[in-house]
Amino acid sequence: MNVQVTLSDGPLGVSSSSASRTVDVGAVLVFEGIVRADEGGRTLRGLRYEAYEPMTTTMLRTIAEQVGAAHEALAIDVEHSVGDVPVGQCSFRLTVCAGHRKEALAAADDFIDRMKRDVPLWKVPVWAQAMENEAH
Amino acid sequence: MNVQVTLSDGPLGVSSSSASRTVDVGAVLVFEGIVRADEGGRTLRGLRYEAYEPMTTTMLRTIAEQVGAAHEALAIDVEHSVGDVPVGQCSFRLTVCAGHRKEALAAADDFIDRMKRDVPLWKVPVWAQAMENEAH
Amino acid sequence: MFGTLAQELGRHAVAVDVPSPVTVQAVTHALARLFPARATLFEQARIAINSAFAQPDDAVHPGDEVAVIELVGGG
């Protein structure tokens, strides 16, 4: 199985995934996480992502390899932002190539669960109104 | 919720989805179905897709609306090929915009289940060796 | 009829004689008799009349388009 992990500064641009499309690939799933404006009723300007390298990349790769093997995926590409990502922009992109749909969907779901639990990646809210807290 | 359905002749090109990315969209899922070479041990040259219009488009739209409402999706785009699609090419693309990942993944899974069961879309194998059958 | 079923039977359309009043079930019975090797498929087939799924007891009128929506599988 082919795994690629890329951390890049700021929002992710259009898909640069070169996930290998071998003759066995019957399903390609691309999942994008977009920064939303609303966070518990307050309005965000964006999120600032912090990584802890090299552990972040190592963990993303390890999880991709484990999840990919468990679900018989053929390739997994992981792209994640570090630093500031404004609302409406893409901070995370997961590309899974598999033989069939069920494998691709299950691999994506498991990968994201494990990423959110185990990968040293933090998001710090950047509020639209920095003074809002004091005004309340 | 915004739903778009497009049937087009031959393989689907690169994504032309204009699924609306409103401020509430936190997850964008793109699923592509690719024609595989192997079909029960025999080698395909491609698949020929048959639709039954206008029922095919109507059913795709109805299912997208129902599945989207059930999973609180914000937009669903469906693109499907009719006619010949060679091995390795994309015949189906589903784009789901939702608030969160779980909704997007569940909507995609349900939509594809229902499409395969209820939508008048047929695939006819085009074998790599047309004479193979006689040679056995 | 469509897809591999149409390919197998060598035709997309077929005419069957059905005594009136004509129902969906009467049409599937007639198709089952016409193609005995596929009788079970036709007996259990989902039928669309004028592009909408129909029930076994639904009436079929002159000029209606009756379609056998079986062996589907997009994607």
Add this chain to the structure above:
Amino acid sequence: MFGTLAQELGRHAVAVDVPSPVTVQAVTHALARLFPARATLFEQARIAINSAFAQPDDAVHPGDEVAVIELVGGG
């Protein structure tokens, strides 16, 4: 320390005095005493030594980088 925890405590790094032999658990205890408002978080925190998750009884050696991997959530 990272993310909102670092923001809340106003620092990414902190020095704590721990009697030897130094274990992961001794470090988390010391952090809990230093930041009593976050004592529970530090007592239960997952700790990485030199970029790999460690167990409570693992030894911490001079020069090791100890990281608190809490409140994560990529995506």
